[in-house]
Amino acid sequence: MTRKEKISAFFKQSELFDYMVTRPLSHIVPNWELTWNLKENRVEPEEDSLAEEVNRLLDEISEVQPPKEYHANEDVLAEYVKSHLNWNIYKKGKRWESSDYEAIINQGSFGDEDQKNLILAAAGRIEAAIEHGQTNFDDMEYGHQKILAMVMASILYQRIDFSKILN
Numbered sequence: 001m002t003r004k005e006k007i008s009a010f011f012k013q014s015e016l017f018d019y020m021v022t023r024p025l026s027h028i029v030p031n032w033e034l035t036w037n038l039k040e041n042r043v044e045p046e047e048d049s050l051a052e053e054v055n056r057l058l059d060e061i062s063e064v065q066p067p068k069e070y071h072a073n074e075d076v077l078a079e080y081v082k083s084h085l086n087w088n089i090y091k092k093g094k095r096w097e098s099s100d101y102e103a104i105i106n107q108g109s110f111g112d113e114d115q116k117n118l119i120l121a122a123a124g125r126i127e128a129a130i131e132h133g134q135t136n137f138d139d140m141e142y143g144h145q146k147i148l149a150m151v152m153a154s155i156l157y158q159r160i161d162f163s164k165i166l167n
Contacts, residue, residue: 004062008041010126011058014137020149021156022050028160050156057155061123070124073117074151077108084111102150109154118155122148 001009011017018034026032031049036042042058043051067073071094078096081087081104089098096104105118112118125148134140140148 007058007062011137016138021152024153053156064123066123066127067120070121073121076117078104080108080111105150106154109158115155118151122151
């Protein structure tokens with residue numbers, strides 16, 4: 001199975017993906033429910049949705065080498081939040097303390113040029129899930145699933161063309 005096929009299979013017909021990833025962005029792009037096209041093995045493009053962006057994102061994730069230490073990519077986002085936004089966060093062991101981790105990822109995404117660290121973090125989290133027998137997004141351990149959803153939602157948010165939406 002190719003990397004692209006593994007990524008497609010991971011998200012194929014997920015019941016939770018759109019609820020956890022595109023629904024939080026529905027105040028910007030209202031059509032958050034996604035339909036999986038079984039023939040094309042991708043999300044069906046629809047008007048007023050992020051379906052095409054999701055497809056591009058899945059393609060990008062399948063093209064990068066997943067890092068073994070994806071937390072290092074997330075640490076870059078946290079360091080941005082700490083140094084540029086002056087959040088009082090600190091690393092204790094392997095965890096960032098003093099703030100909600102999802103908020104750190106979300107705010108850190110603003111300093112991630114072309115979402116490179118976010119994409120690598122997503123690829124690493126997906127690979128780790130698959131290696132642990134969680135072969136579909138819906139099967140992921142909830143804590144990791146929640147962070148992966150935030151990472152992917154942050155990427156999609158950064159790529160929304162607000163000039164099209166506001167006109």
